[in-house]
Amino acid sequence: MLARVSSAPTFKRLPRAIREQQMLDAAVRVFSRRGFHAASMDEIADDAGISKPMVYAYLGTKEELFVACLHREAARMMEAIAGAAAPDLPADQRLWRGLRAFFGFVGAYRDGWAVLYRQARGSQPFAGELAAMRARLVEVVAGMLDHALRAEGREVAETELEVVAYALVGASESLGDWLADHPDADPEKTATRMMNAAWLGAGQLLRGATWRPPAA
Amino acid sequence: MLARVSSAPTFKRLPRAIREQQMLDAAVRVFSRRGFHAASMDEIADDAGISKPMVYAYLGTKEELFVACLHREAARMMEAIAGAAAPDLPADQRLWRGLRAFFGFVGAYRDGWAVLYRQARGSQPFAGELAAMRARLVEVVAGMLDHALRAEGREVAETELEVVAYALVGASESLGDWLADHPDADPEKTATRMMNAAWLGAGQLLRGATWRPPAA
DNA sequence: GCGTAACCTTACGTACGAGTAGGTATGCTG
DNA sequence: CAGCATACCTACTCGTACGTAAGGTTACGC
Structure with missing residues (x-):
């Protein structure tokens, strides 16, 4: 099943270095408007246009992500x-x-x-x-x-x-x-x-x- | 059963005004050493030597409690x-x-x-x-x-x-x-x-x- | 001496969010 | 065009802590 039904442009695959920057950008935005705790990894992933496990794969846990920011x-x-x-x-x-x-x-x-x-x-x-x-x-x-x-x-x-x-x-x-x-x-x-x-x-x-x- | 077995001095019942101050004291301590989010209402209640529902009864929700502090x-x-x-x-x-x-x-x-x-x-x-x-x-x-x-x-x-x-x-x-x-x-x-x-x-x-x- | 009200408790329902398991697609190398 | 590594996903487990229901106990007025 796995709905790849979206008419939206199937997002291109990007090399790790670029995605990492996008994730950091998103993380900064979300952390800044919600605060560390209220920010959810889901929202950060969403904001970066990516899914949560990717964030964990690239930047590690929530604390590590914040430190990276x-x-x-x-x-x-x-x-x-x-x-x-x-x-x-x-x-x-x-x-x-x-x-x-x-x-x-x-x-x-x-x-x-x-x-x-x-x-x-x-x-x-x-x-x-x-x-x-x-x-x-x-x-x-x-x-x-x-x-x-x-x-x-x-x-x-x-x-x-x-x-x-x-x-x-x-x-x-x-x-x-x-x-x-x-x-x-x-x-x-x-x-x-x-x-x-x-x-x-x-x-x-x-x-x-x-x-x-x-x-x- | 209801263990009132403790040899500790069965804590006296205190009027509301005093208990509120004790709760606020405890809340300030806990908030300050844990931070708002990491502080748990259980720990605050514990630190005040009282049980959680009392805190809710007197000072309301966690946010309200913090504002009171x-x-x-x-x-x-x-x-x-x-x-x-x-x-x-x-x-x-x-x-x-x-x-x-x-x-x-x-x-x-x-x-x-x-x-x-x-x-x-x-x-x-x-x-x-x-x-x-x-x-x-x-x-x-x-x-x-x-x-x-x-x-x-x-x-x-x-x-x-x-x-x-x-x-x-x-x-x-x-x-x-x-x-x-x-x-x-x-x-x-x-x-x-x-x-x-x-x-x-x-x-x-x-x-x-x-x-x-x-x-x- | 007894009821009523305020004080205080244990024990739970519930929701939310961190982190993971396991599977699918796509570009690169020969 | 085989195959392999890397990018990427959906869907779950599980802990933690907020907030509450329902019931026990002490003081105080009459």
């Missing part, structure tokens, strides 16, 4: 940022280009990035992956700041540097979330605003200005 | 912050006290706050609740900044103010996450660092200093 998106993002912020530029330019690339990425892959990212924070199995990725980012930013300060002849304790870098990355992530939630907002403008706050604030801070808590 | 924690947090940042203090004091209260709260209710908060971002049903709560916070912070600037005779467009406020709130949330992940970190110190970045950076920014993107 995470890795692909993370790699894309890191590539975009690293590619934009060439190390031979002056520091403010590097930070600016990096931020612009970051927000550009978030703007382009709105549902992709934002929700994957949001999802990954909650559930134990993926928190580690995310933490590693964030650590790499923090390191890069801290390197930028350090470079800039050395050029001015200043030096700052590593811990302090890292906290500031962490704050910058955190603020950017938050504005990334904000951007993903406001489809009509402009990534470029958002990047400019972030750059303002970052450069002015962190700049002052690392240059030695401090605010001290009152005695009370 | 969210509301209680949010209310506690807003109260802590608002109570600390009395409106008759000078602006920097208000911001400082607010931040200190915020990080103090996060530090005290580590698993409570952080994971509830992280959970709520992912799943559709709760995103709205969280957005509303954050909006209130942003409004408060924007009010503080506005107040401070008016005192100096300056005035800033409302949109701009809101974005800065959003960035501050976002950065604080991120550092809150960080704090929740580092059990040996000091809330007070974290608050000081945040205050430094916020006051110096935002202060400059709102006072008219700007960084402009290069032509290229």
